[in-house]
Amino acid sequence: MVTIKDIAQQAGVAKSTVSRYLNGGSVSKKTKAKLDQIVNETGYTPNTFAQSLKAKKTNMIGTIIPRLDSFATNAILASIDEELRKKQYQLIITNTNQNIEREVENIYTLAKQKVDGIILLATVVTEAHRAAIAAVGIPVLLLGQSAEGLHTIVHQEYEAGFKMGSHAIDLGHKKFLFFTVPEEDKAVGQLRSKGVLDALRKYPDTFIEIIETNFSFSKAYEKAMDVLPATSATYVLCATDNIALAVMKAAHTLGLSIPNDFSLSGFGGYTVASIVTPSITTVKYPYKKLGALSVANIIELVEGKEIVSNLELPNELIKRESTVYLKSSK
Structure with a gap:
């Protein structure tokens, strides 16, 4: 695997110069052209986003949703948006249409957009998810699915x-x-x-x-x-x-x-x-409460504070007209 050190050695420059180049910093036209050529030839892709995200706080939170035509998703999103606006954060929404690969891709995409944290309404949690969360180097909070070692809020x-x-x-x-x-x-x-x-x-x-x-x-x-x-x-x-x-x-x-x-x-x-x-x-299910809690928790994580790693929310049985006592067997 090609590293920043390898790129620096090929270009005859310091690692800090390569890092500055990769993060959009100031380098000479000659050095930039040389680094452009080496990066293209080697196919180098940074394996972590942590360095590029250190620059400044953006007050943006990314949210990854599984689909747009979902009452539950829309109720949670409305609550997230309301709470983020109260705290002067901007919400960025990406949709995956229940595609697991797109879900993982969107973690990287939001990190590249320099969001401070990500709220993920996960469908499943795979090793690819874990690798992406580890790579981006920013807080990620999962909603709806529990996963050992990750911060989650789930329903009972x-x-x-x-x-x-x-x-x-x-x-x-x-x-x-x-x-x-x-x-x-x-x-x-x-x-x-x-x-x-x-x-x-x-x-x-x-x-x-x-x-x-x-x-x-x-x-x-x-x-x-x-x-x-x-x-x-x-x-x-x-x-x-x-x-x-x-x-x-x-x-x-x-x-x-x-x-x-x-x-x-x-x-x-x-x-x-x-x-x-x-x-x-x-x-x-308490979707509004879930949205509010997710905002409170992701901001705590962004600020480097400790939070409970797994929260479970209770729910309520609502009896209505569609169910009745059985009068006779079919």
């Missing part, structure tokens, strides 16, 4: 799943259909789902059919259209409110009635879930 996902599963059991249901997401998503696909299934499996006479989909409304709708006509479930649990809304649309398309044909619930506490008819039973 297992507890949320267990609440909802217990609610379904308490209503007397025995046959369940559960729309979940892939296990790569630790928060929803693992912890939330495990909470649901642990609650349902407390009783040996329950039947659970598990259907894997993703966070896309259209994909969940397609899955529901395939599965609902053949199911005998009296309760359909969905890993998110967005999936629950997709199932509701499929039920209407198929001429099924909620909650007469089956009860339905989701997770998130989206506003739209309270507006539709019937209103959807859900677990409400």
Whole structure:
């Protein structure tokens, strides 16, 4: 791997000159031309952004989001923006469209833009994420996904799943259909789902059919259209409110009635879930509080202060019209 020292030796200049050149500092035209040529020939790329970020504080915080069409993301962003403006910081937003490679790339991109810190609404945490966070040399705070050795703020996902599963059991249901997401998503696909299934499996006479989909409304709708006509479930649990809304649309398309044909619930506490008819039973997450806490914590990190490495936020079960006591088995 080519280093600054190698570049300096080839150019016959000091390492400090190379560093100044790489950071946009003043060097002679002749030296700059020589260094341009060597950098191009060697394909040199700095393996750390720390030196370039030492110059000055910018009062900019970068935020990486997984998608734009998400109630949860927009609620968190609105809170982050409000809190940053109060503290005279500017918000820079980058979207990844749920692409893991873009998520990692955006860590480097924001660092190059000299943000003071990054708030990452992570989908997963890979070794590439860890390498990028270590390389950029600025504070990074993860929201929604826990990761050992990194600063995170998460929801109590297992507890949320267990609440909802217990609610379904308490209503007397025995046959369940559960729309979940892939296990790569630790928060929803693992912890939330495990909470649901642990609650349902407390009783040996329950039947659970598990259907894997993703966070896309259209994909969940397609899955529901395939599965609902053949199911005998009296309760359909969905890993998110967005999936629950997709199932509701499929039920209407198929001429099924909620909650007469089956009860339905989701997770998130989206506003739209309270507006539709019937209103959807859900677990409400404190997105506004999450946004405010993320700002307070990232600024503490930027200022070099110690913070609790992992915070967990509680949630609330909201019982609505889409779930009812089971009157008779199908």
